[in-house]
Amino acid sequence: MEQKRDILDNKELRKMPYKVPEGYFAAKPAQMMAAVKEKPRQSVVRRFVPYVAAAASFLILIAGGTFLLDKHTQALPEDNYYSADAQLYNEISEEDMIAYLIYSGAHVEEFEFSDFFAE
Amino acid sequence: MIAADGTTRMTDKEIIALYRSGEKDRAFASLVESYGERLYWHLRRFTNSHEDADDLLQECFMKIWTSLPDFREESRLYTWAYRIATNEALNHLRKNRWLAALQRENLDAVMEQRIDDDPSFDGNELxxxxxxxxxxxxxxxxxxxxxxxxxxxxxxxxAEITGTSVGALKASYHFAYNKIKEELEKKF
Structure with a gap:
């Protein structure tokens, strides 16, 4: 019995079926060189600035959060904690949640979109 | 090293040696010459768009240029370049998935439409x-x-590019290959 040929076992299929503009690849080395020269390389100190800024923001946030938490937990009677949380939660819109998730760099795979976009 | 088009290209070792000798521009140009085309097609397959692949390719070479001084030769130059391109491609996909979700669009459908509408497509139906x-x-x-x-x-x-074990890669490839084969055999 003749065996059916594997459809993917085909050299032609392994070639990319797209055209690129004439001379596209030949021009790349000069183009890329011009691009990297245009955007000057960052010094070591400048490269660390964003990390230092992020760490400083994080520390300020933690310090501020701890301060506020201390202040509020002292002021609120114990049985008001949950009702205050529930009220706050109701005030956060779905758009705010999505904006926060994008801002925090959360990966799309981690969330069920149906929860956000349910009609 | 003789490339597929018959031209002579530098090996990874020669490129690195040139870079270390202070001829950074020439080394970088050789790197683009050696891997520009392969990385472009790698990115193009992820984006289904010439413009997006072109933008990402530039981003990749920017990153390669800024990271070259830190390249420690623990991995090979070409797997390292592929890893940078792969990260760019996956981040691009992730970003687009978010944007599509916010606009209540299905990214897979958008990407498939790009294949149908691509004016640079030059192949057959298969x-x-x-x-x-x-x-x-x-x-x-x-x-x-x-x-x-x-x-x-x-x-x-x-495995060096993706940081995954060879066993897991073989399984992934096997699944993907069979899935595609099955789909194509239903149609052709």
């Missing part, structure tokens, strides 16, 4: 359907399938 079938794969299977099927990289090289 090739078009192959591109669509690849597009429907989960990102990781798509990555492994593309690197193995089109770029003909060894599992060891793919």
């Amino acid at each position: 090739q078009r359907e192959l591109m669509k079938a690849i597009n429907r794969l989960p990102a990781k299977q798509k990555l492994v399938f593309n690197l193995r099927y089109f770029d003909e990289l060894s599992y060891e090289d793919i």
